Amino acid sequence: MKLGVKPPFAPMEALSVDEVPVGEEWRYEPKWDGFRCLAFREGNKVELQSKSGQSLTRYFPEIVEGLRALRATRFVIDGELVIPVNGALSFDDLLQRIHPAESRVRKLAATTPALLIVFDLLADEAGKSLLKMPLQERRKVLEKFAHKYFKDPLRLSPSTEDAGEAKKWFSSGGASLDGVIAKRSDLPYQTGERTGMQKIKAFRSADCVVGGFRYAEKKPVVGSLLLGLHDEEGLLHHVGFCSGIKADEKPALTRKLEKLVQAPGFTGRAPGGPSRWSTRRSAEWKPLKPTLVVEVTYDHISGDRFRHGTGFVRWRPDKEPKQCTMDQLSQKRSRTLELLLQPRKG
Numbered sequence: 001m002k003l004g005v006k007p008p009f010a011p012m013e014a015l016s017v018d019e020v021p022v023g024e025e026w027r028y029e030p031k032w033d034g035f036r037c038l039a040f041r042e043g044n045k046v047e048l049q050s051k052s053g054q055s056l057t058r059y060f061p062e063i064v065e066g067l068r069a070l071r072a073t074r075f076v077i078d079g080e081l082v083i084p085v086n087g088a089l090s091f092d093d094l095l096q097r098i099h100p101a102e103s104r105v106r107k108l109a110a111t112t113p114a115l116l117i118v119f120d121l122l123a124d125e126a127g128k129s130l131l132k133m134p135l136q137e138r139r140k141v142l143e144k145f146a147h148k149y150f151k152d153p154l155r156l157s158p159s160t161e162d163a164g165e166a167k168k169w170f171s172s173g174g175a176s177l178d179g180v181i182a183k184r185s186d187l188p189y190q191t192g193e194r195t196g197m198q199k200i201k202a203f204r205s206a207d208c209v210v211g212g213f214r215y216a217e218k219k220p221v222v223g224s225l226l227l228g229l230h231d232e233e234g235l236l237h238h239v240g241f242c243s244g245i246k247a248d249e250k251p252a253l254t255r256k257l258e259k260l261v262q263a264p265g266f267t268g269r270a271p272g273g274p275s276r277w278s279t280r281r282s283a284e285w286k287p288l289k290p291t292l293v294v295e296v297t298y299d300h301i302s303g304d305r306f307r308h309g310t311g312f313v314r315w316r317p318d319k320e321p322k323q324c325t326m327d328q329l330s331q332k333r334s335r336t337l338e339l340l341l342q343p344r345k346g
Contacts, residue, residue: 003042004129005076005122008053010192011038012078012120014181014199020166021198025186027135028166029119029159031179031199033089033300034082037116041067041075042127048081056081059097062109063116066153072145074127078120079157083112084341092302117340119157119181121145122189135196136185155340161185177202177337178299203297205313206328209321210292211236212265212285213257221250222257225294226271226285227310230325235268237326240306242296262289293319301329 020028036051046064048056057064060081083093093112099105121142123129130138139159146156160166166180179201190196208227216223224243228236245253264270265287272285296310304326 003040003074003076003123003127005040005131007038007040007047007049007055009038009049009076009122010053011036011051012190012197013051013192013194014197015194017198017200020163020180020200021182022163024161025184026163026182027139027159027161027185028163028169029157029181029183030169030177031181031201032080032082032117032157033091033178034080034117035094037063037079037081038122039063039067039077039079039116041070041073043073044068058102059099059105060109060114061106062113063153066116066151070149070151070154072125072149074123075121075125075145076123077116077118077142078122079116079118081114081116083114084337085112087337087341089337091300091307113153115153115155115340117155117157118142118146118150119159120189125149131189131191134186134188135183138189139185157340201299203299203311205295205297207293207295207316207319207324208239208242209236209290209324210257210288210294211238211290212271212287214241214285216250220254222254224309225312226265227294227296227306228266228268228290228324229328230322231268232326234322236266236290237268237304238266238271239304239329240296240298240310241271242294242310242312244310244312257286257288260288260291261286263287265290290321293317293321293324304329 037056038049040047046067048060048063050056081094082089085093097105097108121130121138124141124145130141150156169177169180179199182198184196187196208229210225211228212226213222214224222245224241226238227240227242229239230236293316295313295316297313298306298310300307
């Protein structure tokens with residue numbers, strides 16, 4: 001039998017919501033911090049496809065080799081590519097894989113090998129499509145498939161029908177979990193649709209020193225606050241920005257900030273340093289006397305800075321700037337992840 005699902009194939013997508021949905025029709029999984037990946041095997045041919053339909057095959061040779069080594073010779077699985085580093089998942093190491101030089105990719109695959117965390121089976125070992133089967137049935141088939149065939153670098157993602165357990169993943173998930181995924185267990189695979197899956201992202205907060213600001217484009221008001229945290233030696237390092245300031249508050253805030261303009265602002269790593277994302281505007285900023293503290297929400301840490309823009313929560317006049325330290329960003333390890341990282345032998 002030929003493979004019943006072929007690339008390019010549109011994976012099921014998720015609708016972003018604020019709360020974990022509750023009901024008998026829902027099943028829950030961790031939302032991993034990686035690249036969504038559909039893996040197709042038909043005989044000796046293996047193809048890895050991104051959520052957008054692009055090929056990932058050449059960037060993860062160790063995953064291709066691992067899939068090719070399985071005793072099952074036909075299947076399609078839906079999962080997440082991740083790279084564990086020091087007990088946590090490193091999105092930065094994933095990004096480094098998207099490199100034009102094969103020699104570089106091979107070296108990275110050897111030094112920081114990836115895992116494929118699998119959460120759905122779209123075609124079984126006979127190549128038969130399971131797309132019309134409801135999730136509750138596909139999950140049973142997937143668990144049997146995983147027990148029979150999985151070994152490194154594949155892992156079976158946890159799944160539960162208990163909403164209480166899913167909510168605990170928010171507090172115990174650490175940096176490696178991006179939140180929680182809720183799926184309708186009574187529906188078939190919803191290819192290209194958001195009707196059968198919801199995502200609830202985890203957010204954390206930190207108190208940061210405002211070490212500088214940037215003006216808004218084409219307007220003489222503040223556009224974003226530049227955030228800093230102190231290291232163990234007391235140096236203030238730029239760690240990200242916050243632009244979620246209400247428009248009616250910007251004029252007064254701008255006047256307040258302009259009175260505090262004073263070099264150097266940051267005594268450690270400063271904004272506008274050389275990087276592939278640098279622009280002329282990113283290098284233009286005003287340093288501030290480090291007296292203001294702001295609480296922000298963030299989703300992920302990359303290295304020792306916020307990966308994305310942060311959300312404004314409130315000013316913290318009760319906090320001393322020296323109290324705003326890097327240890328706030330310490331990333332908890334996930335027991336769920338630790339179980340997944342244990343080696344599997346076929």
